[in-house]
Amino acid sequence: METLCYQNRIWTGLARRADLVTDEARLEASYVATSVDGLFSGTESSVVFGRRGAGKTHLLIHLEHQIRARDDVPIFLDMRVMGSNAGIYNDPQIPFSNRATRLLVDLVENVHQVLYQAGIGEGRLDLSAQLHLLGPALDAIGEAMTDVAVTGEVEVTHEQGGEVSRNGKAEVGYKSKDGISVGFSSENREHGSFRQAVTRKGQSEYHVVLGSLSKALRSLCAAIEGRRLWLLIDEWDAVPRELQPTLADMLRRAFIPVPQLTVKMTAVEHRSVFREPGTDGRWIGLELGSDTGESVSLDFHQALKGPATARDFAGRVLFEHFRAYEKTLGHDVSTLEEIMAGFLRDALATLVTASEGNPRDAINIVSKSARLAAQGPIGPDHVLRASSDYFWMTKFKNIEGRPDLEELFEEILAKSLKRGKRTILVNRSDPKRPLYAELYDARLIHLLQSGIRPEGGGESYDGYAIDFGSYSQRVLAGTLRWTSDGWVNSTSFFSDKDAPDWRDGVMPRRGRR
Numbered sequence: 001m002e003t004l005c006y007q008n009r010i011w012t013g014l015a016r017r018a019d020l021v022t023d024e025a026r027l028e029a030s031y032v033a034t035s036v037d038g039l040f041s042g043t044e045s046s047v048v049f050g051r052r053g054a055g056k057t058h059l060l061i062h063l064e065h066q067i068r069a070r071d072d073v074p075i076f077l078d079m080r081v082m083g084s085n086a087g088i089y090n091d092p093q094i095p096f097s098n099r100a101t102r103l104l105v106d107l108v109e110n111v112h113q114v115l116y117q118a119g120i121g122e123g124r125l126d127l128s129a130q131l132h133l134l135g136p137a138l139d140a141i142g143e144a145m146t147d148v149a150v151t152g153e154v155e156v157t158h159e160q161g162g163e164v165s166r167n168g169k170a171e172v173g174y175k176s177k178d179g180i181s182v183g184f185s186s187e188n189r190e191h192g193s194f195r196q197a198v199t200r201k202g203q204s205e206y207h208v209v210l211g212s213l214s215k216a217l218r219s220l221c222a223a224i225e226g227r228r229l230w231l232l233i234d235e236w237d238a239v240p241r242e243l244q245p246t247l248a249d250m251l252r253r254a255f256i257p258v259p260q261l262t263v264k265m266t267a268v269e270h271r272s273v274f275r276e277p278g279t280d281g282r283w284i285g286l287e288l289g290s291d292t293g294e295s296v297s298l299d300f301h302q303a304l305k306g307p308a309t310a311r312d313f314a315g316r317v318l319f320e321h322f323r324a325y326e327k328t329l330g331h332d333v334s335t336l337e338e339i340m341a342g343f344l345r346d347a348l349a350t351l352v353t354a355s356e357g358n359p360r361d362a363i364n365i366v367s368k369s370a371r372l373a374a375q376g377p378i379g380p381d382h383v384l385r386a387s388s389d390y391f392w393m394t395k396f397k398n399i400e401g402r403p404d405l406e407e408l409f410e411e412i413l414a415k416s417l418k419r420g421k422r423t424i425l426v427n428r429s430d431p432k433r434p435l436y437a438e439l440y441d442a443r444l445i446h447l448l449q450s451g452i453r454p455e456g457g458g459e460s461y462d463g464y465a466i467d468f469g470s471y472s473q474r475v476l477a478g479t480l481r482w483t484s485d486g487w488v489n490s491t492s493f494f495s496d497k498d499a500p501d502w503r504d505g506v507m508p509r510r511g512r513r
Contacts, residue, residue, distance in 0.1 A: 007334075007342035008370035008378070014321045014363050016053075036296050041066060043228065044293030045256050045263040047236070047274070051443055053360025054298040055317075056266035060234050063264065067230050073125060074230045075114045080238040082106050089240050100246040103239065105145055107247075108213065111231065112141045115220070133223035140216035214254045221260035231255060231263045237271035245276040245285035252286035269297070270437040299357075299447065314352040317359045318366060344379040351378075353482055354387035354468045356446050365390055365469075384476040391444075391469025398442045408435050409444055412507065416466045417474070423448070423485040425461040425506045432509070436464065443467065448488055454502070461506070463487060 004012065040048050041063055050056045060076070067074040082103070089099050118125035119134045127134055221229050239247060255263055275285030288295050301313075323333045340348070351369065355362035368386035369378045399405040412424055426436050428451065439445045449463040465484065474480035485505050 003375065004370065005342075005375050007339070008373055008375075010322055010325055011342075011370035011378075012367045013325055014367060015325070016360055016363055036298060036301055037062075039294060039296045040264065042293060043262050045291070046293040047265045047267055047272075047288060047295045048298060049267055049269040049272075049295060050298035051268060051358070051441055053358045053443070055359045056298060057234055058359075059298070060232050060264065060266055064230075064232055067228075068124075072228045072230060073115075073118070073127070073224055074232055075111055076232045077107065077110055077234065078238075079233060079235045082110065082239075089243060096242070099240075100243050103243055103247055104250045108141065108145055112138060112145065115141075127224065130224055133225070134220075137216070137220040137223040140219050141213075144213040144216040214257065217255060217258050217261060221258055224260075227260075229258075229261045231261065233263065233265040236265045236267035241271070241273055244273045248274045248285040252291050256286070256291060263292075268441060269299075270441045314355055314357060314359070314362050315348060318351075318362055321363065342377050344377050347378050347380045347383055350380045350383045354383055354472060356443070356465070356468055358443060361390070361395075361443065364394070381476060384472045387469040388472045388476075391467055391472070395443055395467070395469065399439070399444065404435060405438055405442075408432065409439055412439075412445065412464075412466055413470055415505075415507065417471065417480070419504055420480060421483055421485055421505060422465045422468070422471075423488060423505055424464050424466065425452075425485075425487075425502070426464060427506065427509055428460045428462060430507070430509045433462075436462070440464065444470070452487060 036048065036059070040046060040059065048056060048059060064074045064076050088094060089103055091099070114123065114125070115127065115134065116138055117123035118127040119131045119138065121128035236244070251263055255261055273285070274288055275283055278284050286292060319336060319339055322339055326333050343351075347369075351362065351366055354365050365383065365386050366378070368390055369382040372382040372386060373379065396409075399409065415424060416422060424445075426433065430436075436445065440447055444467050445464045446467065447462060448465055451460050452463055453460040463485075465488075468482065471480055475482065485502055487502055
């Protein structure tokens with residue numbers, strides 16, 4: 001295998017995921033601020049949306065760093081690893097109410113554990129000076145966690161023409177503040193004879209008294225003496241979809257009303273449900289923009305509506321990751337000019353275009369490009385080959401085995417190649433719109449504008465661009481160029497009468513709504 005030059009070795013060593021980097025200084029040094037930061041860092045509870053690789057976790061870790069710097073109290077929760085047995089949330093054999101309540105109890109228990117460690121001066125927080133106030137507040141949280149009523153299974157059986165068996169079994173249990181499960185069960189049996197068969201069986205259920213929890217949280221915030229408690233929930237969409245509105249409802253009723261408590265969440269938009277209809281016209285969950293502040297989208301900020309629009313941001317992301325990794329290796333930090341010298345003309349612009357504005361895709365493509373370049377500078381051809389390989393060997397693999405998605409993507413690709421345009425329009429009343437959302441979530445297509453409509457009115461559309469890697473080999477061969485329809489540029493949206501008919505880019509509808 002050919003050895004790599006210094007710069008290309010650095011490019012291949014960049015971290016792809018913020019949650020896997022243990023060096024805090026490296027994470028903070030590689031963070032690139034955006035216009036989203038100001039909205040998301042306010043004290044109102046809010047949600048930031050973004051697809052995989054958009055930088056949601058990095059943003060949340062950066063916010064955690066800022067919170068500690070201002071002497072507030074952050075609690076970071078990764079919903080992918082919530083609880084000692086996260087598989088219980090997905091188990092259909094367990095009643096819905098049990099799974100939902102177990103999830104809430106696990107969340108509260110994590111809050112309790114972090115603050116308990118801080119109260120005794122362990123962990124990343126030190127609240128030992130407030131232990132005399134924190135102790136009773138933590139006891140109240142512990143009591144709220146144990147306010148779970150469990151009634152065990154009760155079964156009564158009468159058998160015809162033989163022995164009568166009456167089995168009664170009851171269980172009561174709770175989890176203490178130290179996470180110790182305590183339970184009691186009793187059972188008795190009677191025997192005799194009977195001439196009929198009847199079986200009755202009851203199912204265990206949980207319920208949580210949310211009022212006591214909210215009161216305990218208020219006491220907890222008062223105990224930390226003027227500091228704000230920040231609950232930072234990462235990977236919201238890792239919670240089973242059917243449990244999300246219930247968890248959101250519990251957050252709305254118990255956490256968000258507390259004045260000195262802020263809840264921040266990151267989520268993949270099309271995998272997240274914060275509210276759903278209930279009975280009698282009611283609903284469960286939380287209402288974004290009402291119960292919370294304004295939601296923001298990293299994808300909207302990063303969308304490439306033209307090669308120059310996101311070049312500055314994507315370029316800074318790459319450069320800061322490059323220099324942060326150099327620091328961890330103990331090397332002198334390269335200047336911008338030295339880093340740029342590792343690219344041939346137009347290579348960086350091609351790289352930004354190929355990434356479609358997604359930071360993780362940019363890092364993956366530059367790493368592949370560096371391996372192809374080996375001892376020399378990275379050129380546009382390396383980027384084009386790397387982006388094609390990354391698309392077909394990695395991203396497209398995520399929809400293989402889904403004929404509906406594969407067929408729809410091939411239809412989009414065929415239309416784009418025929419027209420020589422990267423952009424398509426999808427009618428917002430198209431029955432296949434959820435499938436387009438799945439392709440978007442997989443980063444095979446990219447949403448540029450939503451709810452757009454031609455001048456003079458008419459139906460509204462979502463405007464997408466097909467991923468650059470799907471056709472980069474044609475760009476390499478010189479048979480296709482990176483071009484968009486006129487609607488991408490808001491100054492000429494549907495107004496250039498000499499431009500090709502924008503209706504050519506509308507995807508055909510199928511089925512009925």
